[in-house]
Amino acid sequence: MLMTPSTSHVPPSDDRGDLHDLMNRLRREGRPFALATVVRTISVTAAKAGAKAVIGPDGGIAGGWIGGGCARAAVLKAARESLVDGQTRLVSIQPEDLLKDLGVTPGEEKQGIRFARNMCPSQGTMDVFVEPVLPRPNLVVLGASPVAVALADLGPRIGFDITVCAPAEDQGLFPRANERIEGYALTVETAAQRYLVVATQGRGDQAALKAAVAVDADYIAFVGSRKKAAALKAALEKDGVDPGRLERIKAPAGLDLGAITPEEIALSILAEMLRVRRTGQRDASLLPSIAQT
Structure with missing residues (x-):
């Protein structure tokens, strides 16, 4: 039939x-x-x-x-x-x-x-x-440096929502932000994948890094030299931060692309984030990096 x-x-x-x-x-x-x-x-x-x-x-x-x-x-x-x-x-x-x-x-x-x-x-x-x-992954940019601005500009183009943690007077630098936080009071839990990049570059480095390691994230990176990151980790450990959490920090941030300008550095960081996201890799400390000052 x-x-x-x-x-x-x-x-x-x-x-x-x-x-x-x-x-x-x-x-x-x-x-x-x-x-x-x-x-x-x-x-x-x-x-x-x-x-x-x-x-x-x-x-x-x-x-x-x-x-x-x-x-x-x-x-x-x-x-x-x-x-x-x-x-x-x-x-x-x-x-x-x-x-x-x-x-x-x-x-x-x-x-x-x-x-x-x-x-x-x-x-x-x-x-x-x-x-x-699925929820769009969230890129949390801590700081208002030129690299932070470049990250917030480029991130949405490859599928990231942007959360900006910066002083009120700097929020105007981020017209594409989906969420704004004055300071570093990060939400403890979130359903979306979360990628944190501390790009304070001399303005509140320790406070931002301490806030970043206090929450769960798929990726935590610090824009700065390896030497500077080591000094900040030592200070945070002395301040009582769990060393295990400090080990999650990827520093310097980004793949080794020979990046020099803020936009190039931002691109190298986004490339590293994309690799972590697509491969499911959680130990970002194993990824190659670039030296930043």
Whole structure:
């Protein structure tokens, strides 16, 4: 029997307005989620094309609707995986006989499609696109030096939100900042990846560095020479800062690109941050560096 695609509509239980509000709130809060969208159905299925659901990192549905248990397990598994690796998924849920006709088994991936078995009596087919929505990484610039200004200018171009920690009179140097902090009162916890660069260059070095190592971050770097960084670390340890936290500081900051100008130094730091971000490397002390004064 020839099966024809169902007409596209969203069940009354899926309120698009509420779902839109939920996604906006999660984005504002910097919380990751996956959006699952039914893109095609064939024969009888509970959800129809256009149905959507928001799925959290724990695999639970935070809002929306994509049908019952016949599809849920495979979609939730794909959503959890997408939030780990940041990649989209296309899940095709089909009756077992159709999977055999295609020469695939449940759980197998072929040409970018993951196949799953529909064990419900309806025996319909449903394709679901799963898209991760991850918080943008946050570059926290401490200081108002020329390198700090260059970092805040270049950072958004490669996908970073910018938080500027600087005195009130210097905030005008950073027109592209997403968040502004007068001084160095950093938020202790954040859902987004956080990269901290102390670029005070002689104006509040010790206070800024002490604030940076007091919070968790994926990367902490100091713009300055190795000798200067060592002296600051010794002073902070004498002040009671945990030596283990001080070991997290990458100094000098940046890859060895032979950088000289503030813009070049900022570029070398962003390149190092990008490498840490893309490889998942957390021990930035193992990365090559440049000497800065």
